[in-house]
Amino acid sequence: MMASQATTAVIGGGLHGLACALALAVRGQDVVVFERSWVGRRASGATAAGVRTLGRDPAEIALSLVALERWHRIADLVGDDCGFHGSGQIKVAENPAEMESLAERARLTRDMGFDHEELIDAAELRRLVPMISPHCVGGLVARRDGAADPHRTIAAFRRTAEGCGVTIREGIAVTALEPDAGGWRVVTDAGTWQVRHVVNAAGAWGGHVCRMIGEPIRFGYKASMVFVTERLTPMIRPVVSAAGRTLSFKQSSQGTLVIGGGLQGSADLKTGVTQVDFHALAKGAQSARALFPAIGTVQVVRAWAGLEGAPADLLPVIGPSVRAPGIFHMFGFSGHGFELVPVVGEIVADWITRGRSSHDIGAFDVARLSL
Amino acid sequence: MLKPDLLIVGAGPAGMSAAVVAARAGLSVMVVDEQPTPGGQIWRGIEANAGTARGRALGAPYLSGLATVRAFRESGAVYWPSTRVWQIEPTLRTYVTGPDGTLMIQPSAILIATGAQERPAPFRGWTLPGVMTVGAAQILLKAPGTVPAAPVWIAGCGPLALLYAHQLVRLGGAVAGFLDTRMPAPLAGAARLAAGAVLRSGRELAKGAYWYADLHRRAGRYVRGVVDLQALGTDRVEGVRYRTADGRVEEVETSLLLIHEGVVPELHTARSLGCQTRWHAGQAAYVPVLNEWGESSVPGILVAGDAAGIGGAEAAIQRGRLAALRILSRLGRLPAGQEGAEAACRKALARALAPRAFLDRIFMPRENVFLPDDDTIVCRCEELRVRDLRGALSCSVGANQLKAFTRAGMGPCQGRQCAYTVASLIANVEARPMGDVEPFRVRPPLKPVRLCDVASLAEEAAPP
Amino acid sequence: MFRLLEQGRSGEDAVTIDLDGQPVRARAGETVASVLMREAEAWCRATPVSQARRAPYCMMGVCFDCLMLVEGEGLLRACQTYVRDGMKIRRQIGARHVVPSC
Ligand SMILES: Cc1cc2nc3c(=O)[nH]c(=O)nc-3n(C[C@H](O)[C@H](O)[C@H](O)COP(=O)(O)OP(=O)(O)OC[C@H]3O[C@@H](n4cnc5c(N)ncnc54)[C@H](O)[C@@H]3O)c2cc1C
Ligand SMILES: Cc1cc2nc3c(=O)[nH]c(=O)nc-3n(C[C@H](O)[C@H](O)[C@H](O)COP(=O)(O)OP(=O)(O)OC[C@H]3O[C@@H](n4cnc5c(N)ncnc54)[C@H](O)[C@@H]3O)c2cc1C
Ligand code: FES
Numbered sequence: 001m002m003a004s005q006a007t008t009a010v011i012g013g014g015l016h017g018l019a020c021a022l023a024l025a026v027r028g029q030d031v032v033v034f035e036r037s038w039v040g041r042r043a044s045g046a047t048a049a050g051v052r053t054l055g056r057d058p059a060e061i062a063l064s065l066v067a068l069e070r071w072h073r074i075a076d077l078v079g080d081d082c083g084f085h086g087s088g089q090i091k092v093a094e095n096p097a098e099m100e101s102l103a104e105r106a107r108l109t110r111d112m113g114f115d116h117e118e119l120i121d122a123a124e125l126r127r128l129v130p131m132i133s134p135h136c137v138g139g140l141v142a143r144r145d146g147a148a149d150p151h152r153t154i155a156a157f158r159r160t161a162e163g164c165g166v167t168i169r170e171g172i173a174v175t176a177l178e179p180d181a182g183g184w185r186v187v188t189d190a191g192t193w194q195v196r197h198v199v200n201a202a203g204a205w206g207g208h209v210c211r212m213i214g215e216p217i218r219f220g221y222k223a224s225m226v227f228v229t230e231r232l233t234p235m236i237r238p239v240v241s242a243a244g245r246t247l248s249f250k251q252s253s254q255g256t257l258v259i260g261g262g263l264q265g266s267a268d269l270k271t272g273v274t275q276v277d278f279h280a281l282a283k284g285a286q287s288a289r290a291l292f293p294a295i296g297t298v299q300v301v302r303a304w305a306g307l308e309g310a311p312a313d314l315l316p317v318i319g320p321s322v323r324a325p326g327i328f329h330m331f332g333f334s335g336h337g338f339e340l341v342p343v344v345g346e347i348v349a350d351w352i353t354r355g356r357s358s359h360d361i362g363a364f365d366v367a368r369l370s371l
Numbered sequence: 372m373l374k375p376d377l378l379i380v381g382a383g384p385a386g387m388s389a390a391v392v393a394a395r396a397g398l399s400v401m402v403v404d405e406q407p408t409p410g411g412q413i414w415r416g417i418e419a420n421a422g423t424a425r426g427r428a429l430g431a432p433y434l435s436g437l438a439t440v441r442a443f444r445e446s447g448a449v450y451w452p453s454t455r456v457w458q459i460e461p462t463l464r465t466y467v468t469g470p471d472g473t474l475m476i477q478p479s480a481i482l483i484a485t486g487a488q489e490r491p492a493p494f495r496g497w498t499l500p501g502v503m504t505v506g507a508a509q510i511l512l513k514a515p516g517t518v519p520a521a522p523v524w525i526a527g528c529g530p531l532a533l534l535y536a537h538q539l540v541r542l543g544g545a546v547a548g549f550l551d552t553r554m555p556a557p558l559a560g561a562a563r564l565a566a567g568a569v570l571r572s573g574r575e576l577a578k579g580a581y582w583y584a585d586l587h588r589r590a591g592r593y594v595r596g597v598v599d600l601q602a603l604g605t606d607r608v609e610g611v612r613y614r615t616a617d618g619r620v621e622e623v624e625t626s627l628l629l630i631h632e633g634v635v636p637e638l639h640t641a642r643s644l645g646c647q648t649r650w651h652a653g654q655a656a657y658v659p660v661l662n663e664w665g666e667s668s669v670p671g672i673l674v675a676g677d678a679a680g681i682g683g684a685e686a687a688i689q690r691g692r693l694a695a696l697r698i699l700s701r702l703g704r705l706p707a708g709q710e711g712a713e714a715a716c717r718k719a720l721a722r723a724l725a726p727r728a729f730l731d732r733i734f735m736p737r738e739n740v741f742l743p744d745d746d747t748i749v750c751r752c753e754e755l756r757v758r759d760l761r762g763a764l765s766c767s768v769g770a771n772q773l774k775a776f777t778r779a780g781m782g783p784c785q786g787r788q789c790a791y792t793v794a795s796l797i798a799n800v801e802a803r804p805m806g807d808v809e810p811f812r813v814r815p816p817l818k819p820v821r822l823c824d825v826a827s828l829a830e831e832a833a834p835p
Numbered sequence: 836m837f838r839l840l841e842q843g844r845s846g847e848d849a850v851t852i853d854l855d856g857q858p859v860r861a862r863a864g865e866t867v868a869s870v871l872m873r874e875a876e877a878w879c880r881a882t883p884v885s886q887a888r889r890a891p892y893c894m895m896g897v898c899f900d901c902l903m904l905v906e907g908e909g910l911l912r913a914c915q916t917y918v919r920d921g922m923k924i925r926r927q928i929g930a931r932h933v934v935p936s937c
Contacts, residue, residue, distance in 0.1 A: 038768050045775055131935055151775045155766075170768060229822065230783060230910060231883040231930040254778070255883060255930045273645070276815050278458055278466055279475065282828035289826050294933045296823035297909030301783055302814045405896060405915060407864075412895070419864075425840065453917075488897045498900070500878040500890030501836065507894035508837075510914075511872060515865040517837040542840060606888050607878065627836050637897075751892075751900060754884040783899035818896070821909055 003194040006032040006167070008352060009186045010199040011174045011209055014044040016330050016337065017201035018157040018166075019345030022078075024199075025164035027353045032195075033166060034188055036173040037272075040154035042203050043337070046306025048226050048248060048260045049150040050239050051339045053116055054089040054142035055105065059315055059363035061114055063343060066359070068116075068144060070342035077342060080156035083149025083253060088238040090120075090128060092139045092291060098243035102140040116142050131235050133291050140243075147239050147250055150338070157341075174202075177212045177327070184326055197352050198327045204269060204309040206317060206331030210366070213324040217317075217369035222310045223267035223274050224260060224335050225281055227303035229295075231255035236292075245287040257298065259288050262335055265305030274305035310334040311369050318344055318364035320351055328352055329366050372831070375401040375449070377698055378465055378478035380456045380640065383411015384436070384684045385676025386484035387443035388691035390450075396699050396706045400448035401476065403467055405455045409440050411676075412486055412506070413684045416514035425516050428541040432684070439688065457816040459644055463671050466816070466828070473824040475831060480671050480698045484691060485637040487677035490656070490736065491788040492527070492632035493743045496602025498751055505631035509535045512542065522547035522591060524611055524625045526600055529633040529734050533582040540589050548592035548623065550613055552632070554737050555596060575726055594621075598737070602628055632736045637678045639787060643813040644669050650806035653731045654681055655740065657791075657810065664697035665690055673698065681731075682724055689720035741795035749796075750789040752782020760793065764800050770811045773797070783819050786811045837872040850920040861918045868894060868901045868914035879903050879913055883930035903927055 008024050010017045013035025021031045035041070051071050053064040075081050093099040106119045120128070121138045128141070162168060169190070176187040177198060186193040200209040207219035232255050239250040241261060248261035263284045267274040281303060289296055309332035311317065316337060321327035330348050333340065343359075350357040377393050379386045382404035394400045410417045414436030420426035421437045443450070454469025465476045489504045496502065505525060511517045512535070522545035525532055536546050587593055596616030603610040603622070612622045635656035642648060646667040647660040658680040665673045675694040676687035693716050699705040743749070745758040755777055763777045770793050773779060779793055780786035786793075794808045801808075839862075848863045852870065861870040868891040871877055878888045879901050891901035894914045901913040904925040913924070 038772050040772075040775065131933075155776065227825075228781075230819065233930045233932040235933060275460065276458075277460070278815070278825060279464075279828055279831070282825050282831075285822050285826035286829040289822060294935050296821065296826070297907070298822050298931070298933065299783065299819040299910060300816060300822055300825055301819050302781065302785070303816065304814050407917060488895065489893065498887065498889060498892075500888050503890070503892050503894070507892065507914075510894040511837055511869055515862045515869055516840040517869065517873065518840060520836060520838040607890075751889075751898065754882060754887070783902065784897065787897045787899075819899075 003185060003192040006030045006193060006195050008197040008199060009034060009174075009184070009193055009195040010201055012201035012203055012331070013039040013168060013170065014042055014201060014203050015040070015154060015157060015341045016333070016344055017199065018154070018161050019341050020199050020201060020330060020348050021166045021345070022157060022161040022164060023345040023349035024352065025161060025166045027349055029353070031166045032193060033161075033168045034172050034174050034186070035168065035170045038170045039158055039168060040151070043306050043308040043333070044154055045150060046226070046304055047150045047338045048250070048258055049148045049153065049338050050089065050248060050250065051084065051146045051148055052089045052142070052239065052336065053339065054140065054145055055091055055241070056336070057315060058108070058112060061109065061112070063359060064339055065114070065116060067340050067343040071146070071148070071339075072144065074342060078156040078160040080152060082153040082156050084146060085148075085237075086144050086146040088128065088141055088143045089145035089241065090125070090139045090141045090238050091241045091243055092125065092132065092136050093243045094136055096137060099138050102138070102243055106140060116144065118143065128238055129236055129240060131292055131294060132240070133293050136291065141238070145239065149253065153341070174209070177209070179324070196326060199348060199352075200327060200329045200331055202331055204307040206309045206329065210329075213321060213327050215321055215323045215366065216371040217366060218312065218371055219332065219369060220310050220312065221267065221269060222262070222308050222335050223265045223305040224308065225263045225265045225276055225284070225303060225305045226258060226260035227281060227284070227300050229257040229259070230299045230301055232257065232298065240291065242287060242291060245290070247284060247287040247291070249288055249291065256301070257295065259284055267305065267307050269307070272307065274307055276303045276305050278303070308333065308335055308337070313368075316340070316344070316364050317366045317369065318347065318361045319366065322367050322370070373401065373474065373476045375399045375476065375478045376702060377401070377480050377482065378403065378476055379482045379484055381411065381484035381486055381676070381678070382406070382409040382443070382450065382452070383484060383486050383676060383687065384413065384439060385486070385678070385687035385691035386411070386482065387439050388688040389482050389484065389675060389695040390448035391442050391446040392692050392695035393698060394446040394448040396704060396709075398699065398702070398704060401451065401478070402448050403451045403454045403456050403469075405453070407453045409443055409450065409452070410436055414440065415510060420513065425542065429513065429538055455818055456640070457818050457820045459640065459817075461644060461669060468820060468824050473820075473827050475828065479702065480673065482691070482694050482698070483640050483672065483674045483678055484676045484687075485640055485678045487634040487681060488637055488787065490632045490635045490740065491791055492630070492736065492740045493747050493749055493792055494600045494602070495744070495747050496604065496608070497630065498748050499602050499604050499608045500606070501604065501608030501626050502602050502628050502630060505532045505535045505629045508629050509538070512538060518542060518544035519627050521627070523627055523629055524548050524550065524623065525629045525631070526550035526552060526597065526611070526613075527631040528553040528736065529631050530579060530730065531634065532631040533579065533586055536586045536590070537582040540585070546586065546590040547625065548594065549586060549590045550597040550600065550611070551593065551595050552597050552600065552737050553734070555616070632740055633734055634677065634681055635791070636680055639785070639813055639817055641667060641672070641674055641678070643815060643817055644672055646672060646674070650804070651680065652806070653728065655736050656681065665694040666697065682727060685723035686720055689716045689723060692716045693720070741792045742799055743792070749792045750779040750782065752784050752788075753778045755779050757796065760796055761800065764797065770794055770797060770809060774811055780811045785814070836877045839873065850918055852918050852922045852924055854924050855926055863918070865918060866914050867903060867905070867916045867918055867922075867924055870918060871913060878926070880927040881929055886929055904931070
């Protein structure tokens with residue numbers, strides 16, 4: 001049987017896979033995306049969709065600031081505002097010691113030459129978040145940060161990618177990658193494809209794809225939990241986190257509170273089944289209530305845990321494979337990759353089409369994780 | 372943390388009967404139920420109503436519940452009324468909230484005996500104040516003893532509608548009219564089933580036939596083969612419009628419409644645990660996949676009663692007992708002298724289920740019961756209409772993606788009222804049988820829980 | 836919409852609840868939804884999505900259409916909430932509003 005052909009195959013129909021496919025199509029490539037279940041089924045559909053530059057690992061700051069500017073003009077990219085609101089993200093301090101740690105962080109980013117993180121006092125905190133508990137003493141704010149609507153974002157990226165000619169094949173898993181005459185044979189459970197390049201955007205399964213090409217890595221995963229409440233009238237605009245707690249707190253455009261922050265449930269990579277652990281989630285509820293005492297009697301309506309790949313340093317893997325020419329990685333965003341969606345796909349597309357990118361991605365090299 | 376041998380969810384006929392068997396054999400048994408008193412749906416309020424005129428009017432099958440409730444009260448099982456189970460994890464760790472706050476329980480086995488709910492059957496206007504289910508009206512009849520203030524219109528089909536009409540009239544209420552939505556009966560097959568059923572359970576059928584005749588006699592009007600049912604009004608029901616079998620469109624004025632299209636198993640709990648389910652065409656419902664003891668595909672989780680597939684109260688009792696016997700033997704605690712118990716239960720169960728196929732057939736809901744017209748609201752919580760969902764279906768695969776795109780099933784009822792319709796729409800659009808369509812994944816909690824109740828768990832010691 | 840079968844047995848089993856500021860007589864041991872169904876205005880909330888009025892539908896806790904504000908306890912299912920003397924019940928209009936002082 002003749003293998004089907006494309007210039008590039010993207011493994012994974014999450015937001016990063018879609019964004020890369022779109023960037024490649026814009027650069028004139030013939031692209032096919034393989035998605036084991038359906039587009040957005042994994043981290044991209046489970047995400048809390050915070051657009052956060054605040055508190056990022058120093059290695060990610062520059063990239064995240066580029067992405068942030070794209071979010072503010074996201075409609076230029078995908079023809080829809082994706083429900084993005086740039087209402088800011090604030091990390092709250094509940095006591096002087098926490099305030100001092102935030103001040104130190106502010107100094108660190110300033111010394112690096114960035115000015116997006118700004119220390120605020122209690123009065124400014126209260127102006128921005130009137131509902132915040134009176135015991136909070138201040139915070140660190142990134143005023144242009146915000147949040148988007150994940151499902152609208154998925155729909156917009158999908159629509160635009162398909163509009164540019166990308167082929168999306170859902171319900172098809174890539175099972176093997178074989179080098180072949182200057183390119184790769186992509187073996188799926190529904191036939192074989194012959195391509196020049198392969199993008200590994202397989203999220204939590206990025207390590208599996210690495211194994212397929214003989215590039216084993218040290219790689220873990222997270223099963224972060226989120227819970228959502230009943231609808232409330234508007235009560236808060238920025239996304240709030242806390243210096244001393246695992247918490248991320250925001251209100252969606254429907255009025256529901258979306259509360260997460262990285263509390264861990266459990267998961268099984270083999271089956272993809274994730275499990276919410278309410279005993280662990282209780283801490284998140286407790287944190288939310290400590291910062292917003294008024295919400296104690298609000299009803300929690302839904303909770304879930306989402307799977308996402310995570311190296312030990314919690315930084316993504318971005319860039320060409322070291323062992324397998326023609327394979328490019330973009331996975332392992334460790335619970336904060338939503339913000340980076342508008343930029344990483346372009347970087348990888350530039351590497352594929354021009355052999356380089358104007359962004360420094362040295363910190364994300366797959367070699368750091370080699371076994 | 373509490374660690375009973377057996378946790379039973381639901382103190383209806385199934386849960387109570389299981390509790391009696393298990394507790395008498397020496398297991399530590401906990402029974403949790405959202406209602407303040409035992410009895411489940413059929414025997415709701417039995418302890419208060421027994422010995423009253425209302426109790427007598429509700430009938431002998433109702434009064435028969437008192438004996439089971441008494442046995443349950445005396446069984447030694449720990450009973451937690453007014454307490455809701457809102458999450459069960461596959462490790463069997465269970466979360467409950469009740470008068471004593473929120474707790475975690477770690478039992479060795481769980482019996483889901485959560486009963487049934489009325490089949491959600493959307494039609495135009497079904498969200499208006501003044502439209503409620505027959506079951507809801509019957510609940511008001513059992514406690515605190517209220518009836519519709521004016522002669523009432525009832526629409527739909529199913530034994531519960533007939534039973535309610537009968538009980539209502541006996542208590543001095545009145546039926547203005549009954550709009551029967553069944554399709555003309557496929558008599559040949561039904562007759563064969565009826566013959567078999569009459570042989571084995573003539574008495575029950577005679578009772579049903581009597582209710583039916585009674586309704587015919589007493590209802591102001593009895594309209595057969597009703598289609599295109601619609602509740603009219605803006606802020607509340609003002610009337611009902613429908614088409615008769617011969618194509619006439621009729622309208623009646625009323626401020627109350629009771630609707631009933633049969634009952635389906637409460638499947639939320641089992642599905643949230645990943646228990647396998649299947650489509651039961653004969654009952655037009657999804658049911659859990661169980662072995663002959665009620666064991667589900669998830670170890671340690673058993674299901675009995677109407678939650679296991681609609682069978683009625685007597686079947687619920689027997690299935691509850693069988694489940695308890697199985698748990699006893701799995702835990703190595705089956706007392707001597709119980710050898711005959713299983714056979715007796717199985718015999719009684721067979722007897723109770725004998726008329727089922729016939730009942731299922733004659734009360735089979737109309738074919739499009741889950742396929743309303745484009746204008747009808749499907750998801751009551753998010754107020755999504757068939758039209759909205761059909762639009763989204765053109766670019767999504769399956770119920771879960773549809774939910775992500777439209778929010779159908781994301782509201783407080785968590786899909787209890789729209790899961791069937793959504794599955795049926797997908798089957799319809801993709802020309803697939805219902806059995807092939809996977810309904811929404813059930814996301815925790817099983818029922819909404821207050822943030823402060825979740826937060827209170829943070830104080831409890833981490834479970835092992 | 837509904838009426839009690841046994842009228843007027845006054846005395847111990849009667850309680851009074853406060854429904855949107857109006858005193859309403861109720862039977863001890865009945866649910867808020869059941870009391871509401873005897874009121875002239877038998878509806879419990881206006882939805883957060885479109886402000887459409889809703890009333891109790893299933894009475895057994897599976898439709899969540901009977902949500903009402905039980906003061907101090909949040910938006911609860913009226914059909915699963917049993918009356919207490921003096922209980923303050925509010926119809927919920929639109930989405931719930933939480934205020935810093937509550
Ligand atoms: C609960 C939660 C909350 C989060 N909150 C935030 C937040 O607030 N802000 C933020 O910036 N980030 C957040 N994130 C992180 C963010 O959502 C992710 O980093 C991002 O969505 C990752 O996108 P992705 O495309 O790399 O991965 P995914 O969306 O997981 O996509 C990978 C896809 O690859 C497919 N796949 C895997 N293997 C194969 C194969 N062999 N063949 C075919 N297909 C395959 C999978 O099925 C999957 O759909 C959160 C994540 C979670 C889980
Ligand atoms: C509204 C309604 C009215 C009915 N009336 C009659 C009737 O009058 N006559 C008749 O023959 N049949 C009636 N039926 C059919 C009925 O299902 C069976 O006859 C019988 O009650 C089934 O017994 P069961 O033990 O399986 O469940 P049920 O009797 O339904 O008992 C289930 C119990 O589980 C509890 N429960 C469910 N979920 C939870 C949870 N998460 N946490 C805590 N508790 C929970 C419920 O409160 C309930 O008490 C009715 C069904 C419905 C839905
Ligand atoms: S009336 Fe349905 S949940 Fe209360």
